[in-house]
Amino acid sequence: MQWTDLTQALFGTQHSVTQQGDFLSGEGRCNGQAWTVVGSTNHAPIGVELALAQARVVLDTIRQKPGQPILLLIDTQGQQLRHRDEVLGINRAMAHLGCCIDFARRQGHVVLGLVYDQALSGGFITSGLIADACHALPEAEIRVMRIPAMSRVTKISEDRLLELSKDNPVFAPGVNNYVRMGGVQSLWTGDLQACLSAAFQSALNSNRQEDPRPMLGKERGGRTKAHDIAHAVAGA
Structure with missing residues (x-):
């Protein structure tokens, strides 16, 4: 969906x-x-300028509009891969964006992410995955790595990864797998204004100090161990 159609629907x-x-x-x-x-x-691609521009909007909202909720519209291929941005400190710029979103939440702003087209790698991690909740449209594409790239990094054959991805969403791209893992709380269909309002009320009514994603992943069968291990470590 084009962003113009999306904002019209919302x-x-x-x-x-x-x-x-x-x-x-x-x-x-x-x-x-x-x-x-x-x-x-x-x-x-999220480069230094784009990361800082988004962070500025978040900070201006905190300063000028206390408590106003923030909606992150996500369509990114990940971080900008070029020498200029590396030299300028793309890692710090993206970390700054993530910190600003986290700071907004701590200042009482509900922050929701909505993946309406594509979400990859660092551009998604420092936006939607730091929000109070991340949602997506059914046609969205979400992944951290393609299977061939994952194969090169893990030294596991593509055939084996494809086989693993059938039962384990951690190895598989796709918005439905992120729903199973709890990274995406829900898919928005139909009346998007109603979806946004419902997500806002859900965030207001939730315990915003506790990350709900491990429990969602356990309940949905996508990450069956993360919740229990995290609580065991926290209690150790």
Whole structure:
């Protein structure tokens, strides 16, 4: 889905979201609730400038609009892979974005992520996976690594990884596997305004100090050990 169609579905005409290159920012109003909207489009690689631009919107919201919820619109191919960004400190810029999102949550802002197209690697980790909850459209594509790249890194054959991916979502790309693992809380279909409002109320009513993803992964059969191991370590 194009971001223009998405913002129309979420906010109707009650939004000021604009595009500057690959950068999206603005505000929207859904069922009477004002939202800060920030994100990316065009399968954007997240470089230094884009990471800092998104972080600035988050910080401005904390400073100027206390408590206003933030919606992250996610469409990224991951971090920008070029020498210039490495020299400028892409790792610090992306860490700064993640810290700003976490700081917003600690200051009482509900932060929701919505993967509406593509979410890969570091560009997803420092946005949607740090939000109070991350949701996705059914047609979205989410993965950390393609099977061939995973094979090169793990030294496990592609055939073996494909076989493992049939039963273990950790080895398989795809939005449904991230739902099973708990990384994506739900898929939004139908009335997207109703989905956004319901996700907002769910975040408000949840224990925002506890990460729900390990329990979701256990309940959905995608990560059966993470929750119990984390609690065992915390209690050790």
